[in-house]
Amino acid sequence: MSESGPSGPQGGNGDNPAGGERRRDRPPVRALDPATAMRLTDGRPPLPALYLSDRLLVRNVPGLTRGLDDLGTALDRLGLDFEVTPPRPDEPRGLAGSAWGASITLRPRRSIEPVDAWDVLQRLRAADDPVAERLSLEHVLRPADGYWGGIGGYWGGIGGYWGGIGGYWGGIGYWGGIGGSALQEYGMPGRGGRMPVSLALPDPALRARKVDRSPVVALLDTPVADHPWFRDSERLIRLRYQHGHLVPDDPPVTSPSAGPGARPEPTPAPPAPPVGLLQGHATFIAGLLRQGCPEATVLSIPVMDDDGVVDESHLLDVLEALLERHQRGQKRGGRKADVVDILSLSMGYYAEDSSFTSGPVAEMLDRFAAAGVTVVAGAGNDGTSSPFVPASLAASLPGPKQPQVPPVSSVGAANPDGTTVALFSNPLTVITATRPGVSLVSTLPLTDGMGQPSSSITGDTNVRCTVDPDDYTGGFGVWSGTSFSTPVFAAELAASLVEQGGLKDVGPEAMCARSLAALHSCTGKDLS
Structure with missing residues (x-):
């Protein structure tokens, strides 16, 4: 897996129009590498994905910050603590049904040890822990825009965003096997480029x-x-x-x-x-x-x-x-x-x-x-x-x-x-x-x-x-x-x-x- 450095993009996490209010700085974004990552529970390698390295999503948590004792017990066996981040109000919304859940940040007991949300999730799944059914990676979304094959530095490590991920993005290799140069034509002025x-x-x-x-x-x-x-x-x-x-x-x-x-x-x-x-x-x-x-x-x-x-x-x-x-x-x-x-x-x-x-x-x-x-x-x-x-x-x-x-x-x-x-x-x-x-x-x-x-x-x-x-x-x-x-x-x-x-x-x-x-x-x- 490859991970962005501290200078990676920060999205809507600061004082900016997208965030609406100040949010915590984004942790490093990690790329799931099918060649080195833990496999799915049926033995298949995962597909490439981008996710926050130390966060998991917990679905349908009653009262948002309550009802997490079972999660705490499961993570304790792995030497981990957690906190709900960013802080959220504890009262439910005026919705017909419960809130979607919450994002949690994983904290290793030994501060020098790294934490990988994918590894944690797969270990819980492999142990058949019921809490794993409510957990998922916190993915990073990107627009369905007009940057192909690493143009502008989004993927492939160009520009340093994702630290040299290589050919996973832009249709080269993992993404469909299409030659990157053919996709990049659309980024040229006169051929669809801005x-x-x-x-x-x-x-x-x-x-x-x-x-x-x-x-x-x-x-x-x-x-x-x-x-x-x-x-x-x-x-x-x-x-x-x-x-x-x-x-x-x-x-x-x-x-x-x-x-x-x-x-x-x-x-x-x-x-x-x-x-x-x-x-x-x-x-x-x-x-x-x-x-x-x-x-x-x-x-x-x-x-x-x-x-x-x-x-x-x-x-x-x-x-x-x-x-x-x-x-x-x-x-x-x-x-x-x-x-x-x-x-x-x-x-x-x-x-x-x-x-x-x-x-x-x-x-x-x-x-x-x-x-x-x-x-x-x-x-x-x-x-x-x-x-x-x-x-x-x-x-x-x-x-x-x-x-x-x-x-x-x-x-x-x-x-x-x-x-x-x-x-x-x-x-x-x-x-x-x-x-x-x-x-x-x-x-x-x-x-x-x-x-x-x-x-x-x-x-x-x-x-x-x-x-x-x-x-x-x-x-x-x-x-x-x-x-x-x-x-x-x-x-x-x-x-x-x-x-x-x-x-x-x-x-x-x-x-x-x-x-x-x-x-x-x-x-x-x-x-x-």
Whole structure:
């Protein structure tokens, strides 16, 4: 197993918009190496996975910090103590059902001894300890974005993030055997890589139809940056996670001269140092949602920073708070966008077991489905069929004799021809839909990096130059990935809900029926 050093990415753990409140520094991220790690209890080697080296998740703990005596006894036999981290309130939420559980930090009795959460988990499983059934690794999620084969330093040890993991990521070796150079083509400007463009299109919200209730798409991702398309607080609502609940977040500072329907003004921005690899990720997604369904309201909830790293427990905490808000909104009748129709997740983690179909994330998303929420997840960009959670939890639409709740939908990426699938798009067991995911055009933060035009001539009244490769002050750019085919499909579902009508009925049964009808319509499958 390979482990990141102390300078590894810290995600939403500091004082930042993604965290909402200060969280503890992330422990080292460890890569599960199939060649050296302890095997599964049936003798199979695990699949590569990224997890927090000294943490485990405990599911469905009564009273959060109570009912852990059996866990303490089991860990005592291994010479370990534990603490619940980060500290959480001990009272249950106002949910129909118990909280998802808690994250625990393992502490060796001898401080000089290392601790590996995977080894601890496997030893408990091998001993047939009942407590092991409630435990799982705390995985690290990353976006289903546009970085392939180590581009930008995410995987393969380039840039020092994961300490020389080698060829596990990016489709080389363990991930599907696809040559890394072929995947990397998508990272090149002109072949799907991020680059600035001009868009002669007014804000699609200006043509939005009036509806009884706007469909709400919850976007858990990076923060949505200031942009002229998103200065209308009715169409984009910003929330942040604080003390166990979602609270309103102040919008970014905007120019007083720019109205809601204005195009970005090409005002010069001072050159800035290189930004995070995922800078503008949610902004791009929000623009695709706006283009596909201008009537929809986007609920922006940051869970990660521009480094694109999310602790599984933090995602679960935010999902739990969102579910609480949704269920309360259903009781109030769905006012002020407090009921969620679609949950868009352009992120995931690779599970260590190819048969993985359970876990805290799966259980939480089942509860969203029962409450009438359609979950849409990106299939991932590594060209592998390895389970990428939550997209790998996708299932076929239910038959007449099955519970009528919307299953998780997984979305693959299509090339611009609309008929071929992008080479990077993961061929999971169940792909619900394939939508455009290469060389898409959408909104980006109004930033200007350190790059410069290759040629420039200054005149008396203007500057004539070639394209500045990282000047996004025009507000639009090109990007690729299943991160972006996901909101294309989510917007399609939202538009189908608008066509159906009846959105004012926010009871779980009515919402489930509408969600299934939209899924049948958008996937071309007959309701019968």
